[in-house]
Amino acid sequence: LAKTTQPISMDSYEGQEVNITCSHNNIATNDYITWYQQFPSQGPRFIIQGYKTKVTNEVASLFIPADRKSSTLSLPRVSLSDTAVYYCLLRGSQGNLIFGKGTKLSVKP
Amino acid sequence: DAGVTQSPTHLIKTRGQHVTLRCSPISGHKSVSWYQQVLGQGPQFIFQYYEKEERGRGNFPDRFSARQFPNYSSELNVNALLLGDSALYLCASSLTIGESSYNEQFFGPGTRLTVL
Numbered sequence: 504l505a506k507t508t509q510p511i512s513m514d515s516y517e518g519q520e521v522n523i524t525c526s527h528n529n530i531a532t533n534d535y536i537t538w539y540q541q542f543p544s545q546g547p548r549f550i551i552q553g554y555k556t557k558v559t560n561e562v563a564s565l566f567i568p569a570d571r572k573s574s575t576l577s578l579p580r581v582s583l584s585d586t587a588v589y590y591c592l593l594r595g596s597q598g599n600l601i602f603g604k605g606t607k608l609s610v611k612p
Numbered sequence: 613d614a615g616v617t618q619s620p621t622h623l624i625k626t627r628g629q630h631v632t633l634r635c636s637p638i639s640g641h642k643s644v645s646w647y648q649q650v651l652g653q654g655p656q657f658i659f660q661y662y663e664k665e666e667r668g669r670g671n672f673p674d675r676f677s678a679r680q681f682p683n684y685s686s687e688l689n690v691n692a693l694l695l696g697d698s699a700l701y702l703c704a705s706s707l708t709i710g711e712s713s714y715n716e717q718f719f720g721p722g723t724r725l726t727v728l
Contacts, residue, residue: 546616546702546719547655590654599645599668600704600717602654 525591616720637705644686
């Protein structure tokens, strides 16, 4: 099974841009890279998904290099409410999501 | 529109008992997946159902079982509960299954199970 590796934790301050990098060296040709956000005692919430190059939506950008062995989630101008755990994951062959331990982002005032 | 709903929100059981957790997907979604999230860890895949058939199974013992009903709601059953089964059980629904980029999974709030 393909696995992802991301930093356990990151600290930031309000208004800064946050970049979280995820490594997925064994990504399969048909795997999509998906990022979820999770607040304590809540279910994960979809943020963004991509296959290659760059994807942008109203909350984040996702950068994927040509070899697809890593990806970077970019959160522009974070606020205190962005404090959460962020998961980088690959969609399995069955369509199921394979979660790692995630990155705990702490945004400080 | 209602999102994914799960019941109950909290549950306390003792070792050896069994438990049934329920999930109602978003209207129109035909696939339901179950995940277990132990404190401090990411969710772990248990089952995926689509059109009332099991389409995927994670690395969980046979004490765990599930089913999907004609209205696409689902139940997760766990028998002979162990202390290690204490976790947040998450249900996610999607329109269909497979690797398509359109099959985004929407998660419910989860059921917090405590086994004493």
